[in-house]
Amino acid sequence: xxxxxxxxxxxxxxxxxxxxxxxxxxxxxxxxxxxxxxxxxxxxxxxxxxxxxxxxxxxxxxxxxxxxxxxxxxxxxxxxxxxxxxxxxxxxxxxxxxxxxxxxxxxxxxxxxxxxxxxxxxxxxxxxxxxxxxxxxxxxxxxxxxxxxxxxxxxxxxxxxxxxxxxxxxxxxxxxxxxx
Numbered sequence: 001x002x003x004x005x006x007x008x009x010x011x012x013x014x015x016x017x018x019x020x021x022x023x024x025x026x027x028x029x030x031x032x033x034x035x036x037x038x039x040x041x042x043x044x045x046x047x048x049x050x051x052x053x054x055x056x057x058x059x060x061x062x063x064x065x066x067x068x069x070x071x072x073x074x075x076x077x078x079x080x081x082x083x084x085x086x087x088x089x090x091x092x093x094x095x096x097x098x099x100x101x102x103x104x105x106x107x108x109x110x111x112x113x114x115x116x117x118x119x120x121x122x123x124x125x126x127x128x129x130x131x132x133x134x135x136x137x138x139x140x141x142x143x144x145x146x147x148x149x150x151x152x153x154x155x156x157x158x159x160x161x162x163x164x165x166x167x168x169x170x171x172x173x174x175x176x177x178x179x180x
Contacts, residue, residue, distance in 0.1 A: 024101060027101035027102055027105055028101065030105050031089075031093065031101065031104060031105050031108060034089055034105065034108050034109065034112060035089060035090060035093065035108075037112065038086050038087075038089060038090065038112065041086055041112075041115070041116075041119070042083070042086050042087070044119075045079055045082045045083055045086060045115075045119050045122070046083065048075075048079045048119075048122055048123070048126065049076075049079045049080055049083055051126075052072070052075055052076045052079055052122075052126065053076070055072070063133070064129070064133065065132075067132065067137075068128075068129050068132050068133060071125045071126075071128045071129045071132070072125070072126075072129045074121065074122075074125040075121075075122050075123075075125035075126035075128075075129060076122075078118045078119075078121040078122040078125065079118070079119070079122035079126075081115075081118040082115045082116075082118035082119040082122055083115075084115075085111045085112070085114045085115030085118055086111070086112070086115040086119075088107075088108070088111035088115075089104070089107075089108030089111050089112065092104045092107060092108055092111075093108075116155065120148075120151050120155070123147065123151075124144055124147060124148055124151075127143065127144050127147055128140055128141075128144045131143045131144065
């Protein structure tokens, strides 16, 4: 068995059940994978924060009603919280104990999931501000609802469905490459 296939054998085992010394390579691989995912997310949320931080200085910002200002405040706060959450695993990596691999991975995944919730909230509330400003409240509500449904489907329903189907089929074997 190669090192890669050995690591694959642990792929379905939750991080808290992996021994930090015996499974050091698997935990390191998972953590670096998590950090790679965050490298993809962080630029998008950073651009959103930058936009939100500059929006009040736009001359038409004063035209927002109280609902739009509340949604703007929520968008700004939640986007900054998303940045904090997405940066946390990197900070864990640099500040946390080097031998606490499983704990860093578990908390890193929690921070990522929390960040995704904040990011979704920021996107939805920022979309609400823009669409209410441009269209009627009803059109804005439908627009934002369609985005929310899309997020739930893409971020929750599809991954859960794929995971359940994969578990029902069992692990792929080298003799059955179609299952990978």
